[in-house]
Amino acid sequence: MTTSDHLSISGAELGTLWMGYQNKTMNMRFLEYYMEKAENPEAKDILQSYHDKEAKHIETIIKIFQDEGAVLPVGFTEKDVTPGAPRLFDEMFDIMHLRLITQINMGLFTMHLSMAYREDIRKLYQLFSADAQEAFDKTTGFLLKHSAIPRPPYVPMPKDIEFARNKQYMSGFNLLTNKRPLNTIEIAHLYQALEANTMGITLMTGFAQTAQNHEAAKIFLDGKELAKKIVSKISDAMRQSDIHTPSMWAGTATDSTHAPFSDKMMMYQTSVFSSFGLTSNAIGSAFSLRSDLPLKLAKIAQDTFSFAKNSGQVMIKNGWMEEPPQAQDRKKLAKGQRNK
Numbered sequence: 001m002t003t004s005d006h007l008s009i010s011g012a013e014l015g016t017l018w019m020g021y022q023n024k025t026m027n028m029r030f031l032e033y034y035m036e037k038a039e040n041p042e043a044k045d046i047l048q049s050y051h052d053k054e055a056k057h058i059e060t061i062i063k064i065f066q067d068e069g070a071v072l073p074v075g076f077t078e079k080d081v082t083p084g085a086p087r088l089f090d091e092m093f094d095i096m097h098l099r100l101i102t103q104i105n106m107g108l109f110t111m112h113l114s115m116a117y118r119e120d121i122r123k124l125y126q127l128f129s130a131d132a133q134e135a136f137d138k139t140t141g142f143l144l145k146h147s148a149i150p151r152p153p154y155v156p157m158p159k160d161i162e163f164a165r166n167k168q169y170m171s172g173f174n175l176l177t178n179k180r181p182l183n184t185i186e187i188a189h190l191y192q193a194l195e196a197n198t199m200g201i202t203l204m205t206g207f208a209q210t211a212q213n214h215e216a217a218k219i220f221l222d223g224k225e226l227a228k229k230i231v232s233k234i235s236d237a238m239r240q241s242d243i244h245t246p247s248m249w250a251g252t253a254t255d256s257t258h259a260p261f262s263d264k265m266m267m268y269q270t271s272v273f274s275s276f277g278l279t280s281n282a283i284g285s286a287f288s289l290r291s292d293l294p295l296k297l298a299k300i301a302q303d304t305f306s307f308a309k310n311s312g313q314v315m316i317k318n319g320w321m322e323e324p325p326q327a328q329d330r331k332k333l334a335k336g337q338r339n340k
Contacts, residue, residue, distance in 0.1 A: 009068055011327065013121050016112040018073055018324050020128070021061050023108070023272065024054050025075035026265055027101055033260050034094035037087050043095050046142060050098065050135045057128060064121075074322055076265050085260035088206045092148045093251030096199055099139035104276045105132035150246035152191045153238070155184060170289050179290060181241040186293060189284030194234045194245065196280070200227040200273060206253035207266045215314045216263045223270055226307050230300055237296060264320040267311060274308040
């Protein structure tokens with residue numbers, strides 16, 4: 001009897017593996033560059049460890065594509081990174097960047113696991129998720145030890161159990177009534193967005209000053225301004241509840257204008273971060289019960305979507321957007337048959 005391991009992969013599994021190949025080959029290029037520049041031995045070990053795991057994952061994906069007779073995606077190669085390029089970001093940023101990458105990977109591969117049916121692919125995504133979790137734990141511990149990232153705001157520990165007694169708990173639009181303080185679930189989602197966008201400001205700064213393509217450079221500058229705007233809006237929302245927003249240090253870009261990464265790879269990384277921002281925003285909106293917060297987050301999502309759309313147009317124009325595998329175009333096939 002045929003086992004699940006010998007069944008052909010589904011369209012959903014093919015799509016998620018294709019996306020995994022894109023992300024992992026891109027991650028490899030960033031890690032190679034950061035490993036070359038790493039001065040702290042512990043940081044270099046963290047980068048090397050995840051690099052080695054990503055390399056093995058890519059080999060596994062390649063074998064699946066070969067076994068299925070599917071063409072291998074281009075993804076990102078050694079041509080997308082320039083060995084020996086000057087340092088673009090100061091020390092610690094490499095680990096901050098890896099931490100954000102693993103945050104995205106934890107969510108991405110957990111979602112991909114829920115779309116997998118073949119046993120070997122389910123186990124593969126479990127491994128991808130576990131390795132991302134391990135790297136996230138290492139990067140977070142390292143950055144906290146070196147005081148490179150602050151902890152989220154603290155709140156008093158609850159002494160009593162409370163239930164919402166009236167509709168005012170969900171109100172926030174009425175300017176004549178006091179908004180209730182943010183609850184801890186809302187704080188958690190807002191703080192994650194604050195942290196990610198603070199780091200995004202530094203990343204977009206470095207990308208903008210090294211981009212070779214004028215349109216790509218403009219996209220990165222727009223991304224920097226968008227991230228600054230999001231940080232400002234979220235900080236204001238937290239301050240209105242008398243919640244101190246910790247001083248967020250996310251490294252700085254050096255004054256180098258020599259590009260260590262290709263415009264194609266920087267644009268793709270920007271696209272991935274935009275998608276992560278939209279997903280996180282949607283989850284944050286779903287768990288925000290104060291009525292003004294979903295409205296604020298919806299405006300952020302609208303701006304992020306517009307930015308992502310503009311980024312995609314630049315990628316298409318410059319031939320940087322690789323198309324995922326797609327279903328057969330039945331109308332085109334039928335038209336070809338009629339023209340015979």
